[in-house]
Amino acid sequence: MISKRVSKISSSGIRKFFDLVLGAEDVISLGVGEPDFITPWEIRESAIYAIEKGYTSYTSNYGLLELRKAISKYIYDKHGVSYNYENEILVTSGVSEAYDLAIRTITDPGDEIIVVEPSYVAYKPCIILVDGVAVSLPTSIENNFVPTYEEIEKKITDKTKAIVLNYPNNPTGAILDKKQMEEIADVVVNHDLILISDEIYEDLTYNGKHISFSSLNGMKDRTILLNGFSKAYAMTGWRVGYIASNKEIIEGAVKIHQYTSICAPIMSQMAAIEAITNGNNTKQEMIDEYNRRRRIIVGRLKEMGLNLSETKGAFYVFPSLNGYLGSEEFSERLLKEKKVAVVPGNAFGDCGEGFIRISYATSRKNLIDAADRISEFLNSLKE
Amino acid sequence: MDEILKILEDDARISYKELTEITGLSEEEIEKKVKEYVDKGIIKRFKAVIDLEKVGEEKVYAIVDLKLNPVRGEGYDLTAKRISNFPQVKEVYLVSGAYDLSVLVEGDNIKDVAFFVSDKLATLDRVYHTTTHFILKKYKEYGETLFETEKNHRLAISL
Numbered sequence: 001m002i003s004k005r006v007s008k009i010s011s012s013g014i015r016k017f018f019d020l021v022l023g024a025e026d027v028i029s030l031g032v033g034e035p036d037f038i039t040p041w042e043i044r045e046s047a048i049y050a051i052e053k054g055y056t057s058y059t060s061n062y063g064l065l066e067l068r069k070a071i072s073k074y075i076y077d078k079h080g081v082s083y084n085y086e087n088e089i090l091v092t093s094g095v096s097e098a099y100d101l102a103i104r105t106i107t108d109p110g111d112e113i114i115v116v117e118p119s120y121v122a123y124k125p126c127i128i129l130v131d132g133v134a135v136s137l138p139t140s141i142e143n144n145f146v147p148t149y150e151e152i153e154k155k156i157t158d159k160t161k162a163i164v165l166n167y168p169n170n171p172t173g174a175i176l177d178k179k180q181m182e183e184i185a186d187v188v189v190n191h192d193l194i195l196i197s198d199e200i201y202e203d204l205t206y207n208g209k210h211i212s213f214s215s216l217n218g219m220k221d222r223t224i225l226l227n228g229f230s231k232a233y234a235m236t237g238w239r240v241g242y243i244a245s246n247k248e249i250i251e252g253a254v255k256i257h258q259y260t261s262i263c264a265p266i267m268s269q270m271a272a273i274e275a276i277t278n279g280n281n282t283k284q285e286m287i288d289e290y291n292r293r294r295r296i297i298v299g300r301l302k303e304m305g306l307n308l309s310e311t312k313g314a315f316y317v318f319p320s321l322n323g324y325l326g327s328e329e330f331s332e333r334l335l336k337e338k339k340v341a342v343v344p345g346n347a348f349g350d351c352g353e354g355f356i357r358i359s360y361a362t363s364r365k366n367l368i369d370a371a372d373r374i375s376e377f378l379n380s381l382k383e
Numbered sequence: 384m385d386e387i388l389k390i391l392e393d394d395a396r397i398s399y400k401e402l403t404e405i406t407g408l409s410e411e412e413i414e415k416k417v418k419e420y421v422d423k424g425i426i427k428r429f430k431a432v433i434d435l436e437k438v439g440e441e442k443v444y445a446i447v448d449l450k451l452n453p454v455r456g457e458g459y460d461l462t463a464k465r466i467s468n469f470p471q472v473k474e475v476y477l478v479s480g481a482y483d484l485s486v487l488v489e490g491d492n493i494k495d496v497a498f499f500v501s502d503k504l505a506t507l508d509r510v511y512h513t514t515t516h517f518i519l520k521k522y523k524e525y526g527e528t529l530f531e532t533e534k535n536h537r538l539a540i541s542l
């Protein structure tokens with residue numbers, strides 16, 4: 001009954017593992033890709049107020065003007081890049097929709113899109129759904145999960161349209177330094193590509209300040225910048241994100257968006273306005289707490305002798321299992337024997353085999369208890 | 384504020400081991416810092432926040448607003464300090480507006496508090512007016528809400 005295209009995208013073996021986790025009791029989960037914080041009260045309160053005042057309608061397809069203005073100002077203040085709020089910013093239902101729109105806006109059948117792996121799980125399927133070709137570009141722990149100029153160039157053909165990047169990264173926690181970014185930007189410019197940059201974890205950068213690709217010389221026009229409220233403001237359930245790019249791309253994306261989703265929920269957009277204009281302090285408190293947890297888990301994993309890349313962003317670490325077991329067997333046994341849930345690294349691409357993703361978006365106590373259990377588990381493997 | 388102070392303010396009983404893990408500093412460095420904060424009086428005390436209702440030890444509290452005549456050269460300090468010295472008095476603030484001092488008084492029962500206000504506070508030389516507000520229910524104290532806490536409803540695993 002279903003189309004060939006849809007049959008091509010697999011929901012993969014990971015589903016089975018998910019069901020195992022969801023069915024298990026008393027599990028400490030380090031497998032969650034969203035904040036453990038509840039959305040700060042001021043933000044929730046502004047949505048309640050909006051509902052009380054009768055904000056229950058559609059908004060402009062582009063999103064509320066006030067929100068677009070606030071986003072434009074935010075990007076300008078942070079990165080010095082100016083996006084016209086009239087036609088260069090589009091508010092979407094999360095980065096999920098933003099990414100899908102970006103792909104559909106630029107991809108013709110047969111176009112190749114390079115996806116840097118390990119990567120967020122939605123990137124490839126959305127490309128396949130428009131008959132594009134998703135080209136995997138594996139990265140390694142030795143290079144901190146960042147691709148080099150040469151590695152990218154090797155994947156480029158005359159069909160290559162764009163490259164998808166996500167730093168700070170899910171699942172590896174990797175961030176980029178200026179030099180690495182410039183190298184990537186050079187390939188993009190030299191080969192006349194589009195860069196889709198998912199910067200949803202930008203605020204969760206624990207070392208220095210996040211630089212946006214759009215702020216690099218000559219990159220604004222080539223970059224489709226994706227960002228949103230889910231992670232930094234603990235607003236996953238609200239479904240608000242945005243695309244910032246040139247007028248042509250945004251106008252293309254709006255064409256799809258107006259027919260497939262019309263707009264992001266108005267009360268969520270109202271909440272997002274509060275978040276982006278007044279939410280800085282509460283956001284910073286959450287970021288500080290993630291950073292404390294990051295130090296705990298990184299320290300513990302190193303003590304256990306696991307091999308780690310530098311993890312300075314998002315709320316994930318991606319340790320190598322040093323060949324103890326494969327990703328899936330390790331994760332399943334850890335769940336069954338020690339009641340700790342992690343995500344097998346191969347869920348994020350073939351090059352993630354041999355790794356696990358640990359999310360530290362959980363309490364310090366949970367992290368410490370889970371680390372003790374992982375350590376016991378590793379010792380039991382050595383025996 | 385220093386990271387260590389921020390953490391201790393929230394959880395004074397955290398172990399030095401955990402502090403080490405969180406901050407990346409050595410246990411000796413942390414011990415030295417904490418000692419310094421205590422010596423300098425930056426950390427005044429390590430206290431526990433107790434829900435007295437649960438202990439079954441119900442106390443009565445009142446916010447007492449006072450109007451005073453200031454003293455030349457001293458302002459309100461002299462009287463405010465005298466009031467602060469009573470053990471029944473838990474908090475004392477000089478405030479702007481209709482009153483001068485706002486004082487939190489603790490007692491075993493209403494009579495106890497009422498007696499303290501009429502006998503000890505209202506009779507002070509410089510005090511010429513008091514208004515007593517008995518506290519009927521506490522919702523938030525020391526930044527902690529005292530009602531049922533919220534819970535995150537996220538799934539146990541997601542990508």
Ligand SMILES: Cc1ncc(COP(=O)(O)O)c(C=O)c1O
Nearest residue numbers: 094095096120170228230241542
């Ligand atoms: C890299 C990345 N991009 C996008 C998303 C989806 O975010 P949103 O809630 O804005 O749709 C996630 C969520 O896990 C993510 O990790």
